Amino acid sequence: MAMKGRVVKLAKDKGFGFIQSNDHDMDLLFRYSDVVGISFRELGIKDLVQFDVKDTDEGEKAVDVTLVKKYEEEDDFDAISKYAMM
DSSP: OOEEEEEEEEETTTTEEEEEOTTOSSOEEEEGGGBOSSOGGGOOTTOEEEEEEEEETTEEEEEEEEEEEOOOHHHHHHHHHHHHTO
């Protein structure tokens, strides 16, 4: 089942990163080879991604990572303004 989350850390020189998802207690590791449809180097911090979770010897990790939406600073403003209107 595909999940969504945000990229929270990237080590582009080492070829891995982490995704934060509301469905998991811990951030999920992903590697450059797990990214589909775009280059690993095109991903940025706070980008919205979709992914599957796979159990490995190292624990759960994100696989089949695809970009849903590039992060834009307006995204933070929209989220804040939605809560302010409540």
